[in-house]
Amino acid sequence: MDTLELEKLLEKTLEGMNCTLYDMAFLKENQTDILRISIKALDRPTSLDVCQEASLLISPLLDVHMPSLKDYILEISSMGLERTLSKPRHFTLSIGDLLECKLTDNTRIRGVLEKAEGQEIILNMEGTSTPFKLEQIKKAKTIFEFSKAKNPKKA
Template sequence: MLSKEVEDKIEAIIESVQCYLYDIAFLKENDMDILRISILAKDKNTTLDKCQEVSELISPLLDVYDPSSGKYTFEVSSPGIERTLRNPRNFRLSVGEEVQVRTQSKDEFTAVIKSADEEGVSFEINNKESYYPYSNLKKVKTIFRW
């Protein structure tokens, strides 16, 4: 797990190349530990070259502040077009996007994210704005329409 200090350093590096830190996740896939950092370009064009640039800038930092006692793979990626929103940062970086929402009470609807804070999110649903605390949301996923 990364310390707050290392997360702040990673975020500063990412910001220096005109991107936002979207997420940091430690995952296990096929018995392999993975440190995956997701970034979102400020111009909304998160390219493979941008991911490589961020990877090359963060890698030396991870050599100094090793986040794991064992072997792991380090990846930098975009969060993807359709993605599940998990935390306030994800919601803030998705303002203006269309989402599919499932609440804890099993209601489902499509909405646009109008704003988000540390406690919850405002959705525009059928031209009306409604605020939902994160604790009332079961799953929120962005929608990509062709």
């Protein structure tokens, strides 16, 4: 089974628990093989319980469909608050998030992702909706900003 087929199998499995696949990577750390899967729950926060449930569903599937995987560690996690976006799917799952992008001409931009469709995104930069083609973006990541309370309660 190749990576694309595995992604489709994971997407279908996660769909059954109202989650979606964010990313998947085969890694080697020290001498250990790792299959790292990032997910997003669509109707609730992606909690540790959600990741555990996904792990319990995915692990036996890998045993059946990827018997060549031996002595590996399966890691299932949320996609995280701050993350790199490199695939169209990453942008689609990040609508409403604040992005920082470095363009191919090395310009740095920042805005809220309003729309992601195919190979184009729309960023709201200081009230102005601006379209960008994904090919214009060299690097993109989500930025999480803590909001400050205007009138914090005194303890």
